[in-house]
Amino acid sequence: MIIVIANWKSNGSLPAIGEWCGEMVDKFPQIHIDKPGCQVCVCPPHIFISEFADKLGSLVQQPASGFALGSQDLSPYAMGAYTGEVNAQMLKEFFGSYAILGHSERRTLFGENSTALSQKVKQSFASDITPIFCVGETAGEREKISDVLDEQLEPLLQELKHRPDAKAIVAYEPVWAIGTGQAATPKVANEAHLLIKDKLAKIELTNSIKVVYGGSVTADNAKDFTGMPDIDGLLVGGASLKADSLLQIVQNVQNMQNMQNLV
Numbered sequence: 001m002i003i004v005i006a007n008w009k010s011n012g013s014l015p016a017i018g019e020w021c022g023e024m025v026d027k028f029p030q031i032h033i034d035k036p037g038c039q040v041c042v043c044p045p046h047i048f049i050s051e052f053a054d055k056l057g058s059l060v061q062q063p064a065s066g067f068a069l070g071s072q073d074l075s076p077y078a079m080g081a082y083t084g085e086v087n088a089q090m091l092k093e094f095f096g097s098y099a100i101l102g103h104s105e106r107r108t109l110f111g112e113n114s115t116a117l118s119q120k121v122k123q124s125f126a127s128d129i130t131p132i133f134c135v136g137e138t139a140g141e142r143e144k145i146s147d148v149l150d151e152q153l154e155p156l157l158q159e160l161k162h163r164p165d166a167k168a169i170v171a172y173e174p175v176w177a178i179g180t181g182q183a184a185t186p187k188v189a190n191e192a193h194l195l196i197k198d199k200l201a202k203i204e205l206t207n208s209i210k211v212v213y214g215g216s217v218t219a220d221n222a223k224d225f226t227g228m229p230d231i232d233g234l235l236v237g238g239a240s241l242k243a244d245s246l247l248q249i250v251q252n253v254q255n256m257q258n259m260q261n262l263v
C-alpha cells in the first residue's frame with residue numbers, strides 16, 4: 001500500500017481548510033473504493049489539527065477509510081510543565097496517528113538535534129503514533145550521503161532496537177529538492193531509498209518500514225517515483241495545499257499501481 005503524506009508546513013487558514021476538507025470528504029471515499037492502493041495522511045499546523053479532525057470526521061476516525069491525520073512535530077515530553085509543547089497524547093485525542101519528525105526545516109531553522117529526536121520518537125512509540133522520520137543530504141553533502149544518512153537515522157534506529165515491532169516511516173527528502181521545483185530523478189531517489197533500506201535491514205525488525213520520497217513532488221512526477229521498486233510513498237509539501245492537486249497525485253499513483261499489477 002502506497003502512502004501519500006501531505007505536509008502543510010506553516011500554511012493554511014480556516015476558509016482554506018474548509019474548502020480542502022470539503023473536497024476530500026466528497027471525493028476521497030469513492031476514489032479509495034474504486035482503487036484502494038493508496039493511503040493519505042494530512043499533517044497540518046498544530047493549531048488547525050482539531051479543525052481538520054472536525055471537518056474530516058469519519059475519514060480520520062475510521063482506519064479503513066484510508067485517510068489519516070498527523071502532526072508536523074511532537075513534544076519530546078509527555079503531559080506536564082512544558083510551555084508551548086503539543087504532546088502525543090493530545091494528538092491522539094484528535095485522531096492523530098502520525099507525526100513528521102526531524103524535517104530539514106526543523107533541523108536547520110529550529111536546531112532540532114538527535115537528542116531531541118530520540119525523545120520524540122520514544123514519545124510517538126509510547127502513544128502508538130507512527131513517526132515519519134525525515135532524513136536527506138544537502139547539495140554539498142551528495143558525495144558523503146551514506147555517512148549523512150547514518151548520522152541522521154541514528155536516533156530512529158536506536159529507538160527501534162528497543163521496539164522492533166513499532167511502526168515507522170522514513171522520509172527521504174534531499175534538502176536540495178525541497179520546495180525548489182528540482183525534484184530528484186526517480187533513479188537517484190531510488191538509490192537513496194535502497195541505501196536507507198540496507199541500513200534498516202541491519203537491525204532486526206519484525207515490521208517492515210516504509211521509505212517515502214519528498215522534494216518537489218507534483219501530479220506530473222508522482223507516479224514516476226512510486227513506480228520505482230524501493231519507493232513506498234510520497235511526502236508532498238506545496239502540491240498538497242490544494243485538494244484537487246493532492247487528489248490528482250493519488251489518482252496518478254493508483255493508475256500506475258494498477259498498470260504494474262497487470263504486468
Ligand code: PEP
Pocket residue numbers: 007173177178179180181214215216217235236237238239
Ligand atoms: C517537504 O518539505 O516536506 C516537501 C516535500 O516540500 P515540497 O513538496 O514543497 O518540495
